[in-house]
Amino acid sequence: MEQVLEILQGLHPEIDFETCNTLIDDKIIDSFDIVTLISDLSEEFDVTIPVEEIIPENFNSAKAIYALIERLLEDE
Amino acid sequence: MLFTTYEFILFVLVLFVLFYIIPKRFQWMLLLLASYVFYSFAGLGYLAYILATTLTTYFASQRIGLLRDNQEEYLKVNKEALSREERKAYKARIKKRQKMWLVLCMVFNFGILAVLKYSDFVILNIKSVFDLLKIENNMPLFGFVLPLGISFYTFQTMSYIIDVYRDKNPYEKNVFKLALFISFFPQLIQGPINRFDDLKETLFGEKSFDSKAISFGLQRILWGFFKKLVVADRLLVAVNTIIRNPEGYQGVYVLVGMFFYAIQLYADFTGGIDIAIGVAELFGVRLRENFERPYFSKSITEYWRRWHITLGAWFREYMFFPISVSKSMLNLSKKCRKLFGDAIGKRIPVYIASIVVWFTTGVWHGAAWNFIVWGLLNCLVILVSQECIPLYNRFHNRFNVQNTFWYRLFQVARTFWLMSFLRTLDCYRNVSTTFRMYGTVFTKWNWNELFNGGLLGLGLNISDYIVLILAVFIILYVSLKSRSFSFREQLATKPLTVRYLSYFILIISILIFGAYGVGYDSSQFIYSQF
Numbered sequence: 322m323e324q325v326l327e328i329l330q331g332l333h334p335e336i337d338f339e340t341c342n343t344l345i346d347d348k349i350i351d352s353f354d355i356v357t358l359i360s361d362l363s364e365e366f367d368v369t370i371p372v373e374e375i376i377p378e379n380f381n382s383a384k385a386i387y388a389l390i391e392r393l394l395e396d397e
Numbered sequence: 398m399l400f401t402t403y404e405f406i407l408f409v410l411v412l413f414v415l416f417y418i419i420p421k422r423f424q425w426m427l428l429l430l431a432s433y434v435f436y437s438f439a440g441l442g443y444l445a446y447i448l449a450t451t452l453t454t455y456f457a458s459q460r461i462g463l464l465r466d467n468q469e470e471y472l473k474v475n476k477e478a479l480s481r482e483e484r485k486a487y488k489a490r491i492k493k494r495q496k497m498w499l500v501l502c503m504v505f506n507f508g509i510l511a512v513l514k515y516s517d518f519v520i521l522n523i524k525s526v527f528d529l530l531k532i533e534n535n536m537p538l539f540g541f542v543l544p545l546g547i548s549f550y551t552f553q554t555m556s557y558i559i560d561v562y563r564d565k566n567p568y569e570k571n572v573f574k575l576a577l578f579i580s581f582f583p584q585l586i587q588g589p590i591n592r593f594d595d596l597k598e599t600l601f602g603e604k605s606f607d608s609k610a611i612s613f614g615l616q617r618i619l620w621g622f623f624k625k626l627v628v629a630d631r632l633l634v635a636v637n638t639i640i641r642n643p644e645g646y647q648g649v650y651v652l653v654g655m656f657f658y659a660i661q662l663y664a665d666f667t668g669g670i671d672i673a674i675g676v677a678e679l680f681g682v683r684l685r686e687n688f689e690r691p692y693f694s695k696s697i698t699e700y701w702r703r704w705h706i707t708l709g710a711w712f713r714e715y716m717f718f719p720i721s722v723s724k725s726m727l728n729l730s731k732k733c734r735k736l737f738g739d740a741i742g743k744r745i746p747v748y749i750a751s752i753v754v755w756f757t758t759g760v761w762h763g764a765a766w767n768f769i770v771w772g773l774l775n776c777l778v779i780l781v782s783q784e785c786i787p788l789y790n791r792f793h794n795r796f797n798v799q800n801t802f803w804y805r806l807f808q809v810a811r812t813f814w815l816m817s818f819l820r821t822l823d824c825y826r827n828v829s830t831t832f833r834m835y836g837t838v839f840t841k842w843n844w845n846e847l848f849n850g851g852l853l854g855l856g857l858n859i860s861d862y863i864v865l866i867l868a869v870f871i872i873l874y875v876s877l878k879s880r881s882f883s884f885r886e887q888l889a890t891k892p893l894t895v896r897y898l899s900y901f902i903l904i905i906s907i908l909i910f911g912a913y914g915v916g917y918d919s920s921q922f923i924y925s926q927f
Contacts, residue, residue, distance in 0.1 A: 356721040356747050359727075360743065372722055375718050
């Protein structure tokens with residue numbers, strides 16, 4: 322979880338990612354951020370994030386992103 | 398059969414009566430029949446294309462869906478017998494076969510679109526290169542006639558098959574239901590581009606006569622007609638006067654044309670979508686919204702989230718993300734990070750995907766260089782804006798103006814002018830003419846002409862301008878107010894007399910102030926040509 326928060330802070334230092342759970346709904350992170358985020362997450366966790374997983378529910382909060390990573394790692 | 402014709406009104410009226418008197422289980426079948434009748438008005442030959450798209454997509458989606466069903470069954474039966482690795486390998490094999498069907502379907506359908514829409518453009522460019530090299534050539538042009546709405550229904554159909562492949566929605570087993578999703582007549586010509594998952598419930602469900610929903614639909618249709626006939630078709634005369642005579646109308650007239658075209662396009666496209674959504678509402682079908690007050694956007698990125706939303710979403714979900722987060726792109730990014738550093742490496746996927754998406758957005762609008770340049774310029778502005786974010790942040794931290802009314806107004810005006818400026822490429826339909834006309838804004842100082850009869854020489858008289866100003870203010874007012882409340886909900890709470898009086902006023906204003914007759918041409922919606 323710490324690594325996810327660190328990557329997110331790198332994108333938008335001004336946001337409190339520990340509490341925010343409307344990252345997509347409130348347009349805090351946009352499509353460009355998502356690409357950078359996926360690139361960083363793939364490298365950090367050595368995981369492939371398939372394009373069909375790019376849905377708001379998976380990226381609305383740091384917790385949701387972490388849950389996605391855990392699920393994908395489990396599947397691999 | 399265009400939305401602004403009496404035939405269309407009669408067609409909807411007859412269909413409406415039939416729809417609510419036949420048994421409910423036949424309602425969606427009637428809509429399918431009506432959609433094919435509607436489409437055949439454009440030319441019987443076109444039916445072959447839409448049928449080919451429907452049948453190939455149906456067949457491919459069945460194959461993909463059945464492979465998934467069989468996989469689930471196989472894994473369930475052999476749950477204990479298979480190791481984790483064997484399960485993974487089996488799934489990978491199935492996925493590969495599903496992908497083959499998806500690719501075949503996409504190549505076939507995008508192939509039809511590409512051949513019909515772009516073959517002459519490609520041949521013309523090859524001929525130009527040959528001419529430049531003084532090589533003799535006599536390649537003939539095909540001169541294909543583009544089937545009505547092909548860009549829209551191809552994109553909508555491909556979203557369905559991709560979603561089936563991605564397991565986002567189940568495959569439709571009834572070919573006639575899939576045919577209705579592809580051909581549903583209100584959305585067929587200029588969108589919005591809908592998703593199967595969003596539409597299936599209201600499209601195939603049984604509907605009872607709901608007077609509130611129907612009156613909402615009627616209001617939306619009237620509002621669409623108001624925008625199209627009172628504003629767009631009236632402004633069309635002035636815009637055409639300016640752009641069809643670039644030698645006669647330069648300098649300030651280019652700015653006037655740019656401003657008028659921005660309003661015309663908005664009224665034309667949003668009006669057409671209002672009619673499409675309203676007509677669908679008459680039959681209890683909910684189409685996706687395509688606009689969210691785009692001219693109030695504070696940046697070009699925001700503008701593209703609020704203008705032609707369904708096309709933007711299509712490109713984002715089915716092109717931008719698949720390219721930018723693909724394995725090969727992430728590997729390339731990794732290599733570039735090592736070679737050129739983090740800053741450049743990180744940008745590679747976004748830059749390449751953006752350029753591909755905006756190039757395609759350009760050619761989607763038309764097979765011509767002006768559209769390609771328009772798309773790539775949009776891309777450039779978006780990427781430059783993205784790079785300027787740290788600068789903007791520094792400015793906003795230094796000067797606390799970000800939340801003031803005047804700064805927001807400046808941002809909205811800047812975005813509006815920037816978008817209007819780029820859109821001029823769509824107006825003149827020729828890159829060099831457009832840039833030459835931009836140049837005359839600075840070299841030909843003829844502002845005085847404008848109010849010395851210049852504006853009245855554009856094909857509009859004083860009363861036209863008064864109608865336009867009033868109509869634009871009404872649209873602006875409704876747009877601003879609709880941020881906080883729904884006009885239709887408000888009207889629904891009013892007494893019957895007030896409601897009917899407002900319908901009456903709207904109908905009368907369309908009939909009296911609508912642009913008809915000599916000099917006016919309401920035969921085309923701008924986006925129906927794409």
